[in-house]
């Protein structure tokens with residue numbers, strides 16, 4: 001979800017500090033540290049969804065809202 005720089009639900013900016021060029025090989029563009037939480041499955045050891053640290057909304061890997069915090073659906 002590197003394309004998404006802020007939360008579509010609450011608008012909180014996820015990108016914080018730019019990553020120094022010497023660390024770029026360990027990351028992917030646009031090279032910003034992000035506060036969004038990647039939640040991995042313990043079964044597959046792959047990222048299952050993302051979690052906004054500000055409003056708690058879950059997103060799928062494309063950045064679409066998966067479940068709003070406190071939602072009834």
Ligand SMILES: [Zn+2]
Nearest residue numbers: 007010052055
């Ligand atoms: Zn949010």
